[in-house]
Amino acid sequence: MLEYIDLLMVAALMGAILIGFPVSFAIAGTAIIFAYAGWAAGAMKLNLLGALGQRVFGVMTNDVLIAIPLFVTMGVILERSRIAEDLLDTMGRLFGQLRGGLGISVVVVGALLAASTGIVGATVIAMGLIALPTMLRTGYDPRLASGLVCTAGTLGQIIPPSTLLIILSDVMSSAYQQAQYEQGKFSVETISVGQIFAGALVPGLSLVTIYILYILLRGAIRPQDMPPAPTPGGRPGLATVTGAVVPPVVLIVAVLGAILGGVATPTEAASVGAVGAILMAGARQGVDHRLILAGAAAFLTLAVAAGLAPVRLQRSDAGAADWALGAVYAALALGGIIALAASLRQLYRRDLLVGALTTTMTVTAMIFGTILMASVFSLVFVGLGGEERVATILETMPGGPTGALIFAMALIFVLGFFLDFVEITVILLPLVAPVLILMGHDPIWLAILIAINLQTSFLTPPFGFSLFYLRGAAPPEITTGQIYAGVAPFILLQIIGITVIWAVPELATWLPEAVF
Known part of the structure; x- marks a missing residue:
């Protein structure tokens, strides 16, 4: 023994x-x-x-x-500011007339939320509350609809x-x-x-492609499982689609671009993402868009200029030009801080900030406690x-x-x-x-390979976290057995x-x- x-x-x-x-x-x-x-x-x-x-x-x-709490903050702020709802509604109306269009929209939104939030629970719950009832009203097979929501939510583990x-x-x-x-x-x-991050990007998008191909194939073989959806109000216009898609895409490009381009370390890029998420949430909650754009432009200009022409005012040979440039940088920083403070104030007034910080601390403590x-x-x-x-x-x-x-x-x-x-x-x-x-x-x-394998752990019963998240958010008519049966084909797709x-x-x- x-x-x-x-x-x-x-x-x-x-x-x-x-x-x-x-x-x-x-x-x-x-x-x-x-x-x-x-x-x-x-x-x-x-x-x-x-x-x-x-x-x-x-x-x-x-x-x-150190990047973990910053990325968690970014994701929680975006989730609580209802940006996910705008994305789901817009994509659902855009693809709804296709057979399987709602399923495609769920996968696409899952990929976008994965790259902008990276939090599985938030994504699954958001889509379980918004997209799942819509798919059920349209006539989607309950097992397929449940599997789609669970699987799209787990993309947050493989897409950086x-x-x-x-x-x-x-x-x-x-x-x-x-x-x-x-x-x-x-x-x-x-x-x-x-x-x-660079290694996971193409495989993550490959998984998205595999899911979409499966939806199209199943729609062709079993059209009764995913009928076309009505689009109340008609298809969204270009301005509506742009308004819903561009903000998270800009944030994704800013964060991943800074890391992959070697401009910033992951921790620095995570802080950029957290600040960007707060500014976006502030604009979503009613802060003047001109102030938000001016603040974002000030931060962006400061980041680029300080990289190209850094100033060291503590040096003994700093001249008048250095002090003038330092004053410009200080003014840019002040402009960005004003926009950030306005966003934080609005999020606090809307009772979003305290909950977001509490969730961030809870998730971070769980992760670091387990690691230690x-x-x-x-x-x-x-x-x-x-x-x-x-x-x-x-x-x-x-x-x-x-x-x-x-x-x-x-x-x-x-x-x-x-x-x-x-x-x-x-x-x-x-x-x-x-x-x-x-x-x-x-x-x-x-x-x-290991990352995709670990992503599957969110779907495998009896303790798959995505299954629990959806069980808590799904309508009463969805049974646990239907959720388990719904994820089975997607586990096979993960293995593929x-x-x-x-x-x-x-x-x-x-x-x-x-x-x-």
């Missing part, structure tokens, strides 16, 4: 989570119990836990992870920016460095968030010999590197039925990723998407190589 204590530790963790114990406490409690059990049995030395403080400090000072990709980039970068050290390289390369407690778990698991066991299992898999990758992907898929993506990412991946990279798998391609990326690695590696 002692030789399997590391496996018993994993089983105990899954048991604690399945009985409903809070995840972070389950992870830490299991680790502490088995640390002392291993020490009592002579399988582990307790002085290994001395490295725990360093691990916690490393997480809390990680520049990459997303919290999954940020956490995954940090884990894969550490795994890549560890693999290089084990190869005897001491001048190591790293993987940036920008590279993972996973550090405890992985440290004890390594101390009990689990790392060597995982490496041995992967290295002895039939089929060599391909067989090991198939086993790892299958394991991640099965764990997705029971565990959250954060838990799988920060507990399992640090153990399997270095071994897979040592076997010759490209780290960015591997990260994207993984297969496509596996067969054509260039879909994940071309853009990072071209940009970076």
Whole structure:
């Protein structure tokens, strides 16, 4: 029994989570119990836990992870300001006359919201409250309608920016460095968030394409499942479509463009996204559009000008021209701050700001709590010999590197039925990723395959988060069984998407190589 204590530790963790114990406490409690059990049995030395403080400090000072609360703020502000409702209404009227047009509009809006919010729960709930009743009134099959809403909402995990990709980039970068050290390289390369974002962009859009092709094909084979929708008020005009689509697209281009173009780090780009979301929400809630546009233009001008002609007023040789330019920059900053303050004031008056900040703090605390407690778990698991066991299992898999990758992907898929993506990412991946990279798998391609696999965990019963989100937002006539049945075809489409990326690695590696 002692030789399997590391496996018993994993089983105990899954048991604690399945009985409903809070995840972070389950992870830490299991680790502490088995640390002392291993020490009592002579399988582990307790002085290994001395490295725990360093691990916690490393997480809390990680520049990459600082982007998480900023992106969450951006997403929550956009969701609460009802921009999603405008998008859904406009796209539904635009595509409604097509057979399957409402389904296409849900997927397109899901992709746009994924790239501008990155929050699965907000997207699924918004579309469950707005798009699902419309599809049911039109005559859509309830299972298909439920599956579409759940699946479109999960696009926020694979289309950048997303919290999954940020956490995954940090884990894969550490795994890549560890693999290089084990190869005897001491001048190591790293993987940036920008590279993972670039790698995920084309595969994410490929998934959107696969979903739309499935809708069109099913509409042709079973037209009764998705009849055309009436469009009250007629098709929207160009001005209406532009007004609904352009603001989130501009925000997406600003954030992703800054990262992929090398203009800003992910954390800086996330702050740009948060400020942009607040300005957009302020305009949506009644702040003078001219003030918002002037503030946005001031911030944009300041960012470009400061990059092209930086000013260092603390230098002893700063002349009159430097001080004049500094005064111009200060005026631009003041103009942007005035617009930002007006937006924040309006959001506070409309009772949106406090709720958005509370949600941001809750989500951020959950993510960081899980990451920190996973550090405890992985440290004890390594101390009990689990790392060597995982490496041995992967290295002895039939089929060599391909067989090991198939086993790892299958394991991640099965764990997705029971565990959250954060838990799988920060507990399992640090153990399997270095071994897979040592076997010759490209780290960015591997990260994207894993990301799509983890995205599927939101759809797989019994604990798929998207299923719970939709269950809470769906009309009473939608049963849990219909939701489960509705996502089944889309789980198969996810597997097809993984297969496509596996067969054509260039879909994940071309853009990072071209940009970076």
